[in-house]
Amino acid sequence: MEDSECIMCIYSKPLQQKRRCFFQITESTEHNYRQNKKYTAAGSVSGSVQVCETTDCCVGYYRIINGTPKADVLACDRIEKSCPDETCKAQPRINNQFFTCMCSTDLCNGNITWGKEQTSNPYSYFSVVFMKKAVKPLVGILLFMCFWIVAAQWRSCLKKKKKNLQSSSHDYLIQPSCSCQRTKTSEIDISQIELQQIVGRGHFATVFQGTYQGSVVAVKFLPAAYEHNFNTEKEIYELPLLKHTSIVNFLGAGRKPDDKSWFIVLQFAEYGSLHSFLSKQTTSWMFSLKLCQSLSQGLSYLHSDLLSHDLHKPPVAHRDLSSSNVLVRAGGTCALSDFGCSTILRSCSDPYCRHNQNKNMKCIQLGTLHYMAPEILEGFVNLNESMFLMQGDVYALGLLLWEIWMRCSDLFEGGAAPQHLLPYELELGSNLTLESLTLYVSYMDKRPCIPEHWELLPQGAALRELLEDCWDSDSEARLTAHSISPLFSDCKVSANFLRVFKARRMAKHHHKCLIEVMDLG
Ligand SMILES: Nc1ncnc2c1ncn2[C@@H]1O[C@H](COP(=O)(O)OP(=O)(O)OP(=O)(O)O)[C@@H](O)[C@H]1O
Numbered sequence: 416m417e418d419s420e421c422i423m424c425i426y427s428k429p430l431q432q433k434r435r436c437f438f439q440i441t442e443s444t445e446h447n448y449r450q451n452k453k454y455t456a457a458g459s460v461s462g463s464v465q466v467c468e469t470t471d472c473c474v475g476y477y478r479i480i481n482g483t484p485k486a487d488v489l490a491c492d493r494i495e496k497s498c499p500d501e502t503c504k505a506q507p508r509i510n511n512q513f514f515t516c517m518c519s520t521d522l523c524n525g526n527i528t529w530g531k532e533q534t535s536n537p538y539s540y541f542s543v544v545f546m547k548k549a550v551k552p553l554v555g556i557l558l559f560m561c562f563w564i565v566a567a568q569w570r571s572c573l574k575k576k577k578k579n580l581q582s583s584s585h586d587y588l589i590q591p592s593c594s595c596q597r598t599k600t601s602e603i604d605i606s607q608i609e610l611q612q613i614v615g616r617g618h619f620a621t622v623f624q625g626t627y628q629g630s631v632v633a634v635k636f637l638p639a640a641y642e643h644n645f646n647t648e649k650e651i652y653e654l655p656l657l658k659h660t661s662i663v664n665f666l667g668a669g670r671k672p673d674d675k676s677w678f679i680v681l682q683f684a685e686y687g688s689l690h691s692f693l694s695k696q697t698t699s700w701m702f703s704l705k706l707c708q709s710l711s712q713g714l715s716y717l718h719s720d721l722l723s724h725d726l727h728k729p730p731v732a733h734r735d736l737s738s739s740n741v742l743v744r745a746g747g748t749c750a751l752s753d754f755g756c757s758t759i760l761r762s763c764s765d766p767y768c769r770h771n772q773n774k775n776m777k778c779i780q781l782g783t784l785h786y787m788a789p790e791i792l793e794g795f796v797n798l799n800e801s802m803f804l805m806q807g808d809v810y811a812l813g814l815l816l817w818e819i820w821m822r823c824s825d826l827f828e829g830g831a832a833p834q835h836l837l838p839y840e841l842e843l844g845s846n847l848t849l850e851s852l853t854l855y856v857s858y859m860d861k862r863p864c865i866p867e868h869w870e871l872l873p874q875g876a877a878l879r880e881l882l883e884d885c886w887d888s889d890s891e892a893r894l895t896a897h898s899i900s901p902l903f904s905d906c907k908v909s910a911n912f913l914r915v916f917k918a919r920r921m922a923k924h925h926h927k928c929l930i931e932v933m934d935l936g
Pocket residue numbers: 614615616617618619620621622633635663681682683684685687688691735739740742752753755
């Protein structure tokens with residue numbers, strides 16, 4: 416009886432079939448070899464059909480040649496994500512020349528479909544885009560005039576509403592899950608600081624070494640016109656619970672009475688920026704791990720959403736991570752700094768909180784170009800989506816780990832690590848442009864070169880895997896900062912980094928450190 420019930424139950428349930436997608440990888444395209452390999456591994460391939468191993472989505476990468484879409488890559492998607500569309504709807508990538516699509520029915524990626532304003536003929540689509548571009552300003556002016564008249568009538572009404580909002584925002588401050596709390600920092604009088612030499616310059620700031628209340632400090636001066644940057648950075652430092660060993664310690668801020676410049680007083684980092692540190696010296700394997708560990712812990716902490724004793728620290732996306740914005744302290748640990756472009760990711764819709772969120776587009780242009788994630792280069796980042804901003808930081812973290820390991824003498828024969836280079840400096844030169852970088856990183860899907868001989872080192876494969884999982888072109892496929900930092904935690908010095916690292920990777924979401932690091936020194 417039991418047996419027959421069991422058989423009935425098997426036959427009454429439809430067998431869960433795996434998704435089948437068209438498979439094609441055009442070898443002649445410049446689409447990256449590594450990426451192609453990952454698509455090949457996404458399922459078993461038989462001729463032009465792939466049976467997906469882990470996902471229910473088919474993907475297509477198309478480009479327009481003589482007005483016709485030609486498939487570069489057709490395959491199963493590499494990671495599980497939502498793809499509700501039954502047909503493969505075109506999503507433009509770069510300059511409307513490249514399109515991706517994603518869909519969830521068998522063999523749906525064989526045909527790319529076009530949205531309302533797109534047509535099956537991409538030429539017509541481009542002409543629609545062109546028309547839109549040309550007509551837009553005219554329509555814009557007309558609309559603006561209409562709105563201006565209406566706006567005048569509604570102005571007084573809006574003023575009233577704004578008043579109401581401001582008063583309700585005070586109630587809001589006491590809600591910890593979505594708070595805009597700040598810690599009170601004392602204002603510092605510039606006469607209390609004894610300034611010494613300049614130790615750094617950025618796009619906006621000049622940084623001095625100085626002494627304040629008997630301690631060595633760094634004083635970051637911003638010209639009077641950069642009040643917005645000053646306020647953004649100060650606001651981040653004043654968030655409750657922001658103090659962490661891997662985030663530079665904020666001591667206070669103020670304004671100089673003479674030239675009205677703003678200043679921020681920070682704990683002094685003896686080795687300066689990671690950039691200047693790596694330019695001057697190489698590291699041992701253990702030293703490099705210390706740098707990587709503290710760096711990833713700092714980012715994980717910055718991204719965390721913490722609630723402790725009625726204090727709430729919302730997640731923060733740095734958005735300008737680079738080796739110039741990471742400092743190295745005397746103990747050989749990293750500390751994150753320069754939060755002038757950062758965004759506080761509050762999970763609230765209250766306008767009072769929202770208006771404080773930094774959506775400064777200038778930052779995207781000013782942030783060091785080299786570290787910009789492909790989705791940021793392509794302009795596909797929705798500034799309202801926290802995940803995208805944080806995963807942009809993880810991409811930059813991958814580049815920073817690469818930068819550190821490229822200066823680790825234990826990873827090079829005879830200890831001869833190459834001179835320090837920024838990511839993509841070797842491939843694109845020191846004056847790289849947004850266009851060349853977008854083409855290289857986004858379309859060609861290339862990344863900084865990982866030395867081939869690393870494969871022969873016990874930890875080489877693990878390093879490659881970690882880097883590739885940080886700088887994946889698909890932001891959702893990247894590791895998160897929270898999952899990276901435990902990889903370095905409490906690492907005992909012992910043999911076989913690779914074996915234990917692999918185990919660690921399989922248990923990606925465990926928070927216990929499983930890595931035991933090989934000491935090559
Ligand atoms: N606490 C510190 N200790 C030692 N050096 C520091 C410290 N803070 C900053 N510096 C030095 O000053 C440089 C510029 O600082 P910072 O990056 O904060 O300026 P910025 O104008 O905001 O930079 P960016 O051009 O990235 O926007 C750093 O790269 C570093 O060399």
